[in-house]
Amino acid sequence: MNSNTPMDNNAAEEKLVSAASSEVIINIEKVNKWYDDFHVLKDIDLVVKKGERIVVCGPSGSGKSTLIRCINNLEEHQEGSIVVDGITLNKNLKNIDHIRTEVGMVFQNFNLFPHLSILDNLMLGPIWVRKMPKAEARATALEYLERVKIPEQADKFPGQLSGGQQQRVAIARSLCMNPKIMLFDEPTSALDPEMIKEVLDVMVELAETGMTMIVVTHEMNFAKTIADRVIFMDEGDIVEENEPLQFFNNPQHDRTKLFLSQIL
Amino acid sequence: MAFVKKEITPSRPAPLSERSVIGWMHKHLFSSFYNSILTIVTLYIIYITTKGLWVWGIADAVWIAESRRECFDISIDGACWAGVIAWMDNIFYGRYPKDELWRVNVGILLLIVWMLPLWLPRVKGKIFIAITLISFYPFLANYIFLGGESSFFSQFMVSAAIVSFVVIMLNAIIGVIQGQSISTFIATRLGSSLKSEKSQRNLNLALLIIAFIIAFLWQQSWVLGEVPWTKWGGLFLTLVISGIGIATALPGGIILALGRRSKLPVIKVLSTTFIEVFRSVPLITVLFMATTMFPLFLPEGFVLNKLAQVIIAVCLFNAAYMAETVRGGLQTIPKGQYEGAHTIGLGYWGTMGLIVMPQALKNMIPNIVGNFISILKGTTLVSIIGLFDILGMLSSVSRDLSWIGLHKEPLLFGAMIFFILCALMSKYSRHLESKLSTNRKT
Secondary structure, eight states: OSSSSTTTTTTHOOOOOOOOOOOOOEEEEEEEEETTTTEEEEEEEEEEEEEOOEEEOOOSSSHHHHHHHHHHTTSOEEEEEETTTTTEESSSSSHHHHHHHHHHEEOOOOOTTTSSOHHHHHHHHHHHHHOOOOOHHHHHHHHHHHHHTTTGGSSSSSSSSSSHHHHHHHHHHHHTTTOSSEEETTTTTSSOOHHHHHHHHHHHHHHTTTOEEEOOOHHHHHHHHHEEEEEEEEEEEEEEEOHHHHHHHHSHHHHHHHHHHHHH | OOOOOOOOOOOOOOOOHHHHHHHHHHHHHHSSSHHHHHHHHHHHHHHHHHHHHHHHISSSSSOOSSSSHHHHHHHHHHHHHHHHTTTTTHHHHHTTOGGGGHHHHHHHHHHHHHHHGGGOOTOHHHHHHHHHHHOOOHHHHHHHOOSOOOOHHHHHHEEEEEEHHHHHHHHHHHHHHSSSHHHHHHHHGGGOOOSSSHHHHHHHHHHHHHHHHHHHHHHOOOOOOOOOOGGGGGHHHHHHHHHHHHHHHHHHHHHHHHHOOSHHHHHHHHHHHHHHHHHOOOOHHHHHHHHHHHHHOTTTOOOHHHHHHHHHHHHHHHHHHHHHHHHHHHHOOOOOOOOOOOOHHHOOOIIIIIIIOOOOOOOOHHHHHHHHHHHHHGGGGGTTTOOOOOHHHHGGGGGGGGGGOOOHHHHHHHHHHHHHHHHHHHHHHHHHHHOOOOOOOO
């Protein structure tokens, strides 16, 4: 196996230069969410700058997935305010649709459309949502397939691809919409170990372009490589938040120490 | 000691027993002593039954005779197919006037030819074919089958049907030969004189309008005598009722299924009530209710004929059934598909129309076609409320004085017709399933 993986790297050496600007792109204030009686998110505050790369980690059930799913309204929050790219998320369906076109999302289970070819999966959003002419959408789709390094799979169907390839297609599908923010919900958790690297490589390349990214992941070496900030969540609360070096080498909260000792 | 494989073992073909006919027979028919006995006994049973059927239905059967008595005189224990043959026209067309039978044939032929390009891979613009078929063909069919005086609106629609039929045929011919659509064909023929897309569109529009005017003037010279619906019957009537039922069941079912899953309480309750009411009542009851109770709901002075009432009842009933089939299909679609669609910015209709419905309907093809088959067979119930569909006609044979008491043969003939129609549908559904199957592994 190639030893030049993000996981094996000395994080301090390979650390990407932060692309964060001073412009706020996501502003989450006092957000609360309940599933029936279960309080999943408790008074969450989070400000994300344009170009910032944030890694969210924490034990399962800590609310980290729920938090990022609230950002594009896949989950509805009940209290507090979420402002994405200047648009407030509320009951207004137009706002929700608008935010969703600006925010790309990649899921643990890829969620590709199995009845469409890879190319059609990529072209669907640009054609139907962005109203792009077909030829242009096709060119864009092929360009992004090239970027995720699987142009030769364009005419296949999702079911014929490996997990790693499917996840890269999913990333390309989101990028085709030309989003301002990319959310990743445990993108490598459903993959075989052999395939994790190819997906992480694509994500590192994406980070290099200055994309605003929020990544829920347990790939700690990846976090060290790309993150501007690491957020640790537990029981619906943000317990600790720090830049990666400090976070990993010098955790403050007992809960964080315990978590890190278990996964590293 | 370390072991290192020098090269990967190459694949070889499977053993002969997996591939040859003898191998297959050995494995599936004669794998053990008892299986061999079972095979032989089964073959013997098949032999006895088919032999009986052969002797009665073909070897000893009477094909040419004037009456049932004559049949008996020729062969006492053979089938009397002469009766079925004598009634053939009635079984197919009911009491449709003999001189006008060509109208039924032409109408059905037009439908088939209209749909044919849908199956030709090189033909472009299939959505246009489907839309024109749904919106214009019913008017054309109404004009051909029913005839008589027609209003300006229906003349207009018939002309539109003629124009779209001609356009579709030309498009299909050009598509098969050249592999391009009719508009690009015209554009390339005229060459560089038409540069902009706009002038090309104008030209197409002008051609369409000219064709429409010609068709309109032409169809005004047509004279088709009226054949009232009371004369319709036989297989033709069965196909009319079940055809309309099949054509409306799927769209109706989709709307009802979406309604039942709607977040808006009013729509949800209305759809659910409609579905449950129609599903909990037998079709024959719905038919009786339709013919006796529809008139009560209609505004005064507005008379709907019995056939129309029956067709509406069949449509509503089958839409309710189809709704549950479609809902079952919707439930097979994982939540992730909705989320995937939402994250690329698709709204409700985009998500449903582009992502969820295509997959749900594909998963449900066997059930949907099963519904279609039961619609076709279910329409025979209309014979009970006094319409002479194919079943009504088949049982009338035995009341004909010359063929009195002839039950078996007509019913067997009817069974064969239904078998052929249903087998074709289910064969096509299996073909469709394998054609649309994309996930060889998920």
